[in-house]
Amino acid sequence: MMITLNGKSRDITTGTTLQELLDQLHIDCRTVVVEHNRQIVSRQQLAEIVLSADDSLEVIHFVGGG
């Protein structure tokens, strides 16, 4: 099924949780913050949220800035 991840379409397996997706992408959940359909997801919730078709995800992290 298709989701939107950081503005781009991505095909993922049905039933994938947010935590599983981050693991597949080799993203350390301690270094990012995730927004799921415009709702901020706490780290504890990552394993509980099962993704659905057309979900929109933002995976954000800190970068250098003034």
Added chain:
Amino acid sequence: MDELRIAGRSFQSRLMVGTGKFASNQAMVAAMEGSGCEIVTVALRRVDIDNPQDSLLNHIDPARYLLLPNTSGARDADEAVRLARLARAAGCEPWVKLEVTPDPYYLLPDPIETLKAAEILVREGFIVLPYINADPVLAKHLQEAGTATVMPLGAPIGTNRGVRTRDNIAIIIEQATVPVVVDAGLGAPSHAAEAMEMGADAVLVNTALAVARDPGAMALAFRKGVEAGREAYLAGLGKPQDKAEASSPLTGFLRNEPPRHEDTK
């Protein structure tokens, strides 16, 4: 130096450092260390999914530095509030450098959206440090809305032009009930010293350090500029005068002075 207090928290350093545009993380760390800063700004951006980078936070010791996330990239109040909430969810303390810059050419802050966002974020318990143009009326509105500081610009971001907004910053300082942090445009330690001599409580510098040949050494130079400016402000600067005021006595010369013109009248 006397301590700086923002929202009840004490800081020994009056120099804040931005972490953008450095050639490497090592250069950034050298600048942070050289500056003696205790507050560093960071930005929030999308992770590059196909090419995840080393986390910036691996290079910033949270025990030593207060992380001040900015809302750069926000074009209106809603986007700024969204970024601030994300920063807090990422585990930061609820401090935020609020910036709303819809115009990418001059990056001048939008006063109306900034005030709107500040009101929301203060209500949500954030400690809000708003980046603003040097507008004394806006600064008053923001401090009345409960922001922890005001951060007027010296010149547009990254321009290294110095305190071009001097007269308005002087008014902001005179009217301030919260610390005034001059942010943006400071390109040389003398610029930072100038802002501090005027009575600014702190300055924030990024580009001038990031583009220096030696960021660590430049950061140390800025630290000295900030300290010199603060100490001069506290010591009390002389007022500019229109005519010369001799430093040496005007009596006891090794010659016989003719009577002065006024005395012969």
